[in-house]
Each structure stands twice: as structure tokens, then as C-alpha cells.
Amino acid sequence: MSRTKGAVSIRDVAAAAGVSVATVSRVLSPASAAVPMRKETRGKVERAIEELGYRPNDLARALLQNRTAAIGLVVPDISNPYYPPLVRGVEDVASSHGYRVVLCNTDRDPDKLTGYLDTLIKTRVDGIVVAGGGWTDAPDRTAVLGTYRTGLVAVGRHLTAHPSVRIDNVAASRSAAGHLIGLGHRRLTFLGGPESSTTVQDRAQGFRDALTASALDGLAPAVRFGSFTEESGYALARDVLGSSRPPTALLCANDRIALGAYAAAADTAHRIPGDVSVVGFDDTPIARYVRPTLTTVSIPTYEMGSAAVRLLLAQLAGEDAPAVETMPTRLVLRDSSAAPAAGRAHDVLSLTSSSSSEREVRCASRWRAAGRVACSWLR
Amino acid sequence: MSRTKGAVSIRDVAAAAGVSVATVSRVLSPASAAVPMRKETRGKVERAIEELGYRPNDLARALLQNRTAAIGLVVPDISNPYYPPLVRGVEDVASSHGYRVVLCNTDRDPDKLTGYLDTLIKTRVDGIVVAGGGWTDAPDRTAVLGTYRTGLVAVGRHLTAHPSVRIDNVAASRSAAGHLIGLGHRRLTFLGGPESSTTVQDRAQGFRDALTASALDGLAPAVRFGSFTEESGYALARDVLGSSRPPTALLCANDRIALGAYAAAADTAHRIPGDVSVVGFDDTPIARYVRPTLTTVSIPTYEMGSAAVRLLLAQLAGEDAPAVETMPTRLVLRDSSAAPAAGRAHDVLSLTSSSSSEREVRCASRWRAAGRVACSWLR
DNA sequence: TTGTACGCGTTATCAG
DNA sequence: CTGATAACGCGTACAA
Secondary structure (H helix, E strand, O other), rough: OOOOOOOOOOOHHHHHHHHOOHHHHHOOOOOOOOOOOOHHHHHHHHHHHHHOOOOHHHHHHHHHOOOOOEEEEEEEEOOOOOHHHHHHHHHHHHHHHEEEEEEOOOOOHHHHHHHHHHHHHOOOOOEEEEEEEOOOOHHHHHHHHHHHHOEEEEEOOOOOOOOOEEEOHHHHHHHHHHHHHOOOOOEEEEEEOOOOOOHHHHHHHHHHHHHHHHHOOOOOOOOOOOOHHHHHHHHHHHHHHHOOOOOOOEOOOOOOHHHHHHHHHHHHHOOOOOOEEEEEEOOHHHHOOOOOOOOEEEOHHHHHHHHHHHHHHHHOOOOOOOOOEEEEEEEOOOOOOOOOOHHHHHOOOOOOOOOOOEEEEOOOOHHHHHHOOOOOOOE | OOOOOOOOOOHHHHHHHHHHHHHHHHHHOOOOOOOOOOOHHHHHHHHHHHHOOOOOOOOHHHHHHHHOOEEEEEEOOOOOOHHHHHHHHHHHHHHHHHOOEEEOOOOOOHHHHHHHHHHHHHOOOOOEEOOOOOOOOOHHHHHHHHHOOOOOEEOOOOOOOOOOOEEEHHHHHHHHHHHHHHOOOOOOEOOOOOOOOOOHHHHHHHHHHHHHHHOOOOOOEEEOOOOOHHHHHHHHHHHOOOOOHHHEEEEEEHHHHHHHHHHHHHHHOOOOOOOOOEEEEEOOOHHHHOOOOOOEEEOOHHHHHHHHHHHHHHHOOOOOOOEEEEEEEEEEEOOOOOOOOOOHHHOOHHHHHHHHOOOEEOOOOHHHHOOOOOOOOOO
């Protein structure tokens, strides 16, 4: 019996088996099979381990080996539907490599970030994945990491010197706007989130690029900012749709904003997509369930999470990994975007649909893919 | 300089400050202020800590104190929209008490559960929160915990001897069915998930109870089982709605099943709620966004997560906590449930709406609550 | 007021 | 083939 807690230690096992702790350690060692050892001895030890319910103390192991097999995962808020798949991606590849994941929610609060970073360093995690940042002062905050050789990979754009996994927000937005322009829309408005967000800036830029490329930028250089919420989307859309010459298409910085726009359209008697087309960003699960279903840019969040961990592990292994890995997005066409009604599509220009490196896909139902019964409206 | 990694240890600080390690330890000790110490010495130490970017090694500390300040959180799948709020609830109160959270996704696979439990014990977490189980053989699997005095709190029903946080599924389901019966429905069908799930069993039971209480059980004792997916809900609903005398109301074991039912209704030309009312379970975010908005039973998942941690911490502190804490659910009335159309409500009986301990609320928009502009269809 | 020495549970090294 | 022992980084009696 050990003295502290009820915990059984390697010494208890050694005593029970009538051998030394070194022998027990050898049985447990990963190189166990290779090590020559009398079968009988091994048996005694294994029996003792079994009977006592012994579980090696990874703390002691980590202390000695300078490696905890733990990684920290920092997200703004797991309740935001955008993050669960990313978290799952992280956890899946982490656990498949024997790493465990410590989850931290920052609410985008710099102080919380600092606090969590500190905690993670004190517990000596081997590495950290920081998602959804846009921490303008990140360099300062991550400076300590070097001292403890803690790996770091960012997901999304960060002003750090660390490797990162990203998407090309400019191109994705350009593609989405191009889709609308290709449908014949001439008056478009971008409904953004916080102007300080680099993500929003990039998406706004892609929007402007598409207009410029189609020589539409003079007509309606409408870019509005707000926050990443339904409320904000509602307010912006309501304002815009209530103007004397409302746009026929809205490109929204995320799906939540788009949902707000849906509500504003309903309240101002605009039909979607008859009177106004709406396109979102993120392809949140909800996008498939709202009516009309929402055309939106799908972001491979699960893959970004798993890629981040792979990058991190490579970094920890000393391999030289790419500094930035860009993942592909795709525009998922659903029912909220269509050609503008005849009477509304003035300002017509002749143009070809903007070329794009993104794939535009007509999204096939998973049910159909699985060969199940067809189902009309779920896509 | 320390030998391993780049890590700076307490010895490095001591050397830099020209004091002993004990002195440095004293500065860092929580009882630091109480301990008498020359101001100058303390200053030297603090400066050294600052300059070296020293962070105490919590592994060593934990090894010594037999307490890791970590808890494990086991969920079936964080990607399931039901869990993020629960996880957030756990993380919030854990972190506010200085604990960190290790996240584990089991996919309801008993082997994964066992594996994670093992990992958590090896890393000597102080306690574990297991959510969404229904592990029929959980007792065996958690037996080891006793050896290491690892706390455990279950969320949802588990066949273990551990404390748990629950909801009263029977009562909640009875209440939901009562709502439909109160509206005048006489032919109701319960669309369940896996029959092996205790949650499903309870919800089915509450459904039957309500019918029995209204003497309707002879008319349509329709209880169907399947899985917790849209596909299953679609298949069951399609089958049921295609029968010669279809039900006028469907009570679904969760929102995903309800969404499948929506699709089936659309494909069989049944209008919701005109031809058939649909009620779900869980109040997933999607419930507010589908058309018609979905009447459903709201479950306080965030609160269940935070309550679980409070229970766990009490348990760790040796306080005697309640063995089972039951949290209140509420039926959120939206647009998918209404009185049956006149021609369809035969089999009429006179009855009062079933009394219920649950609150039925007409859900007020957060927007309105916040005093923002009214918005017609988002609720 | 500060320093020394031991132990926490392991693993690695080196004898035997 | 197996056992004794020195670390790993820290907290804490106890000594100075």
C-alpha cells in the first residue's frame, strides 16, 4: 500500500510481485518485448499489475521524459457552431497519435488567452493549436512559448511567426460574389462582421475585387460592417433593403448574418431569392435547414483542425513543415441565390462569369449519396 | 541554464537571483504574502522570474501534491449540436475554479470509453465528467477509478453508483404529449431513437403515460424506434404518414428526427402544422430556424455541464453532494404544433390538458428581450 | 530570514 | 536476466 491517496505505485507492484521496481518498469516499457526477460518473472509482474489495478503515473513519466503527450486547443467559443468540427478534427488526430487535448474557450478575450497560454505552459503541453484568433498582439503573448519549446500552430490568420492553417478568404469571397454577378446581379452589397477582423477584411476585399473585375465597382460599392450575429445582419439588411434602390444580392460574412438578412427580407416583404439573393459563409448545419436553403461558402473546418495537429506534430518532431497550409473552400449552391427578376436587373453589362479557382458544387444530399430514399427539400 | 529542452527551472531562477530554491518557492507559494521575507530578496527573485520567463512546472507540483487540477470530460461527439453548450458549461466552471479540461470523444464506442478512462487515470485527473452515456456496463469500466480516488459525475442516466445530473425524461415527454393532446390531437405517434437507449425508453414511457392518462392508449399506441438521425426520422415518418389513417401529431425523440419528419411530411404532401403537428426534443439551435419553427423540449445543457462540475468539485472536496440532481426542462412552443384541422380531429374525447410540472413557455425572442427591433419570424 | 535535504513515481544507467 | 540508484522539478519540514 502506498501512503498517499489510495493510489498504487510501481513500488506496490514490485512488492506484490516480489521483484524490483526496475523489473516492473521493464515490463511496462514500450521496448518490453525486445528486452530479454524470464517468462515467469514477466508473468508474476503482469499478474500483480492486474490484481492491483495498477496504472502508471504519466506525470512522473512526463517529468522525466520532458514530454506530456498533451496539446492545448484554444478556441473563441465551442458553442459557436463553427468550431465543433474543428475541435473534433483536432481531437481525432491527436488521440490517434496518443495525445490528449486540453480545451480552452477564450471568448476572444486577450486576457483569457494569456491566462490559458500560461496554464498550458505550466502544465507543459507539448504544443498548442490556436483557432479563430485575429489577436493583433499575438506575437507578444506567444513569446514565452519559445522558452519552453512549446509548439504552436494557428488556425486562421494570425500575426505570428508560427505555422498556420488557413483558407483563402479573398478568393472564396471573390468566387461567391462572382457567382452572384454571373447570375446577372448588378447591385450587390456585402454585409460584414467587425471591421477589425482580418477575416472580414479579406472577405470584403474579395467582394470588391469581383466587382472591380466586372467593372461594377462604380455602381454599388456597398460594403457594410457590423458584428458576426443575426442581430447585426438583421439591422444591416433592413437598412440596406429599405433604401430607395435596394441591392438584388447580399453577400454575408457568415451564415448568422445571412440568417439575420433572411429575417429582414421577410419583414420588408422581399422574397428570397425572387427579390433578393442571399449568400452566406461557413456552411453551418443550419444552412441546409432554413427555407430557402442557403447558398454559402463551405469551409473544411474538420480538416483544418486535423491538419493543424499534423502540422504541430511535425513541428514537434523537428521536421520542417510548411509555414502556411491553405485549405480549399467551396461554394455550395442552394436555393437562396438565383438570377434577379427581369424587371430588377437593370444596369446590365455583358460579362462572363468570373473565373475562379474554387469549385462550385451543386451539393448532393448525403442521403442520396448513401443510396437512401430521395428527400425533396433537405440538401 | 537547465540541461533539458530550453526549459528554465526553479534552480535557474534561484541562481539568477542569488538565492536558494527554497526562497524562490516561497515567493511563488500561495501563502507567499503571509510568509515573512525581506523585501529586497523578494524583489530580486521576482525580477529573475520575470527576466527568465519562468513558469513553474505543474507536473512536478502535481506529483508532489497528488492533485493535477485537471478534469476529464467524456462526450459521445462534440460535433453533435447537443453537446457544445454542455462542454462550455463544464469548461466555464472548471476554469473558474482553476481546473483545466481534457476533452474526449467516444462516439459511444465502449472501447474508446475504456481507452480514454485509462488515459485519464494515468494522467491522474482529479475527476471525470461522463456525458451522454447509457453504458450498460459502466460499473465495470469505472471500477478502476476507486483505486486512484478519481471522482466521477455522470450527466444523463447511467447505471453507475456515481452521482449524476439528469433531466426527468419521462415527465418531459409526458408534458410534450400532453400539449398535443390538449390541442385536440387523438392519433399520436412517437418517433423514437434506438430502443436500447434509456433516454428513448423514458421518452417513450412518458408518451405512453400521457395517452393512458387521457384514455387514448387504446386508439393509437404507436411507438416506433430507429436511430437519432434525420434519415431515421424521415423513414419512420414517411412510413407512418403513408398509412391509411395517419396520425395528426408526431412526438419525436430528438430534433434531428423531427427534421426528418419535416422532410417526410413535405414529400407526402402533409402540411405542418395544418395536417400534422411535430414536436421535437433538445431545442437545438436549428429548431428556431426551420420553417415552421419547431416546438420542442428545451434541455438546460449548459447548466447540466456546470452543475456536473460543481458536483464533482464538491465530491473531491469530500463534501457530501446529492447523488442525483434533476434539472428542469421546458416545452418551447413554436409553430410546428397546433390544433388538428377540423375534419381530421375525430375520435374526440373530452379532457383537460394534462397537468404538468414542466413550464410551458411561449418563447420570447432574445432580440425582443434585449429591446431590439422586432423581427417577425425568428423566435 | 534563508538554506539543506528528502520525497513524489518514473525511467535510464550501470553493476552484478 | 535482474537489482540498486541517480535523476526529473518542485514543496516542505527542519536546521542554521
